[in-house]
Amino acid sequence: MNYEQKIKELLLLAGEEGASDLHLGVAKKPMLRIDGVLVPVDREPILTPQTAEGLIYALLTEDQKNKLAMKREIDFSFSLEEKVRFRVNVYYQRGYVAAALRLIPWVIRTVEQLNLPTILHEFTKIQQGFFLVTGPAGQGKSSTLAALIDEINHTQAAHIITIEDPVEYLFVQDKSIVSQREIGSDALNFHLALRSVLRQDPDAIMIGEMRDAETIATALTAAETGHLVFSTLHTNSAVQTIDRIIDSFPADQQGQVRSQLAESLVGVLSQRLLPRIQGGLVPAYELMIANSAIRNLIREEKAYQIDLVIETGLQEGMMSLNRSLADLITRGEVSLDTALVYSLNPEELGSLLEPK
Numbered sequence: 001m002n003y004e005q006k007i008k009e010l011l012l013l014a015g016e017e018g019a020s021d022l023h024l025g026v027a028k029k030p031m032l033r034i035d036g037v038l039v040p041v042d043r044e045p046i047l048t049p050q051t052a053e054g055l056i057y058a059l060l061t062e063d064q065k066n067k068l069a070m071k072r073e074i075d076f077s078f079s080l081e082e083k084v085r086f087r088v089n090v091y092y093q094r095g096y097v098a099a100a101l102r103l104i105p106w107v108i109r110t111v112e113q114l115n116l117p118t119i120l121h122e123f124t125k126i127q128q129g130f131f132l133v134t135g136p137a138g139q140g141k142s143s144t145l146a147a148l149i150d151e152i153n154h155t156q157a158a159h160i161i162t163i164e165d166p167v168e169y170l171f172v173q174d175k176s177i178v179s180q181r182e183i184g185s186d187a188l189n190f191h192l193a194l195r196s197v198l199r200q201d202p203d204a205i206m207i208g209e210m211r212d213a214e215t216i217a218t219a220l221t222a223a224e225t226g227h228l229v230f231s232t233l234h235t236n237s238a239v240q241t242i243d244r245i246i247d248s249f250p251a252d253q254q255g256q257v258r259s260q261l262a263e264s265l266v267g268v269l270s271q272r273l274l275p276r277i278q279g280g281l282v283p284a285y286e287l288m289i290a291n292s293a294i295r296n297l298i299r300e301e302k303a304y305q306i307d308l309v310i311e312t313g314l315q316e317g318m319m320s321l322n323r324s325l326a327d328l329i330t331r332g333e334v335s336l337d338t339a340l341v342y343s344l345n346p347e348e349l350g351s352l353l354e355p356k
Contacts, residue, residue, distance in 0.1 A: 003054035015084040025098035077166040108150045119317040129266035130223035134235045141232045158203035163193045194218040207231040213248040223264035238268040238288035242303045262298040265290045286321040326352040
């Protein structure tokens with residue numbers, strides 16, 4: 001088998017089918033995730049250890065093969081003839097090599113094209129602050145961040161620096177300078193890249209993911225000192241996000257972090273991608289905008305009361321997840337059963353849908 005030709009066919013097929021992911025592993029056919037559902041590529045045979053390794057190794061450079069042999073897993077991005085681009089994780093399971101490939105569209109979609117609230121445009125216009133996009137893996141966080149960064153790129157003469165592992169969306173420079181730094185090849189780690197970023201005259205900074213207290217601390221400092229910082233966290237809500245950030249630090253540092261967060265946080269968007277009744281995916285979201293009430297609650301260790309501020313902040317542009325889900329149901333976009341699965345408080349969702 002010509003492994004290079006076969007992997008190209010599978011990558012192009014993923015793009016043609018509108019898949020979000022391609023999975024390769026021993027003892028099963030290649031699998032595509034389409035509209036959130038895993039489906040086998042029926043025309044392909046079940047992969048043997050030899051074919052799985054051959055297909056996956058066709059994606060790797062010699063250096064990457066050596067890293068995989070040492071670390072037993074590796075992350076990188078891969079482009080094919082400017083047709084499709086993937087974020088790839090290669091790993092071992094039960095002694096055999098496997099891979100998960102996330103499709104990254106070449107064209108960066110806008111806030112409107114992603115069906116996200118137009119108030120997000122406002123977060124690209126502010127001079128400094130900390131904006132977070134949160135949610136479980138595979139829920140569109142990277143696409144949302146890319147939309148916001150690209151909007152700055154097209155509307156402002158700014159220096160944008162991204163720190164990613166690996167680089168996902170490729171930005172075509174327009175009014176802005178966009179410097180994209182990849183961990184491993186352009187910088188040793190997130191903390192060192194962030195520590196030096198303030199000497200590189202940035203206006204906006206995008207951190208692919210906040211993985212540890214050091215990264216969070218440096219990001220907060222950057223936001224405090226006149227920069228607009230965007231990042232992601234694997235949390236389910238604004239309250240959980242604030243708690244996770246503060247709990248990342250030792251008890252004797254939490255007071256200072258709480259104060260920094262209260263000053264610098266401008267908003268948190270928590271999003272999910274739900275299967276549409278008509279097919280495809282549509283986002284449901286919670287949006288918290290850091291007003292004076294929310295800043296005070298963060299300072300006073302009362303983050304648990306933030307949900308109430310979000311619920312009553314509709315006119316400011318805030319949105320609770322349940323209100324977003326109820327709106328999708330009312331518009332006929334998603335079924336009640338689907339919405340209940342994604343709701344963090346199904347009972348409250350039911351009451352929102354009751355006739356008034």
